[in-house]
Amino acid sequence: MARWAPDARLRLVVAAVDLFGEQGYDATTVAEIAQRAGVTKSTFFRHFTDKRELLSAGQAMLSDLLAAGIAEAPAGTTALDAVAAGLRRAATAMGPINHGLGPRIDAIVATSTELQERSLLKEAGLAAAMADALVGRGVAGTPARLAAEMGVLAFTRGFADWSQQADADADALAQAAVASLDELRLAAAALT
Known part of the structure; x- marks a missing residue:
């Protein structure tokens, strides 16, 4: 995974919306969102405090x-x-x-x-x-x-x-x- 990939915030939002749609909000983890976006969990937490925040980014x-x-x-x-x-x-x-x-x-x-x-x-x-x-x-x-x-x-x-x-x-x-x-x-x- 690229440590400082461009547009990480947007990619996280898109990945989350895709995963929430595929498997539901509750069943989706931060780790899955980060993996789908091609970033680390620490990158996720640099941009968002939790997965709820993704939907009001x-x-x-x-x-x-x-x-x-x-x-x-x-x-x-x-x-x-x-x-x-x-x-x-x-x-x-x-x-x-x-x-x-x-x-x-x-x-x-x-x-x-x-x-x-x-x-x-x-x-x-x-x-x-x-x-x-x-x-x-x-x-x-x-x-x-x-x-x-x-x-x-x-x-x-x-x-x-x-x-x-x-x-x-x-x-x-x-x-x-x-x-x-x-x-x-x-x-x-x-x-x-």
């Missing part, structure tokens, strides 16, 4: 991109328009690997209560990052949290729609997520 980057897009939205932008800017920015990081792995990861998460809980924590982290960015723009706490939660729901729905499209690119993800946010905006307006 991009969360920190996604949170940062969402927050950066919100922060960089033009002055005077509404909270939801700033969230839309965050969704567009986050979409720029999504490529073919995300397109292919997304539905497979969702299927694996659906098989385990533990993974479903972890997924909810991931969503809460994304919402917190967006809410903090909105508060940083001067949006009050409750509206910031509501806009952020709508942003998470829009991203999740947009990602699911995007994953079903053949050969969809990052622009298609941005469009799907923003369209979902617009639907949520209309639905919220109908509540009053």
Whole structure:
């Protein structure tokens, strides 16, 4: 095994998703994941604390991109328009690997209560990052949290729609997520 092979983190994620799909999450060991990825167990642990973390590997980057897009939205932008800017920015990081792995990861998460809980924590982290960015723009706490939660729901729905499209690119993800946010905006307006 190559000690410092390139793209070890991505190879570990792909190997884990393959193995989880083949033999189940619980039956798959860290040693098997490392072997499939062509790395050592110590390399695995340099990148991940445990096998659950593999399924939320991009969360920190996604949170940062969402927050950066919100922060960089033009002055005077509404909270939801700033969230839309965050969704567009986050979409720029999504490529073919995300397109292919997304539905497979969702299927694996659906098989385990533990993974479903972890997924909810991931969503809460994304919402917190967006809410903090909105508060940083001067949006009050409750509206910031509501806009952020709508942003998470829009991203999740947009990602699911995007994953079903053949050969969809990052622009298609941005469009799907923003369209979902617009639907949520209309639905919220109908509540009053």
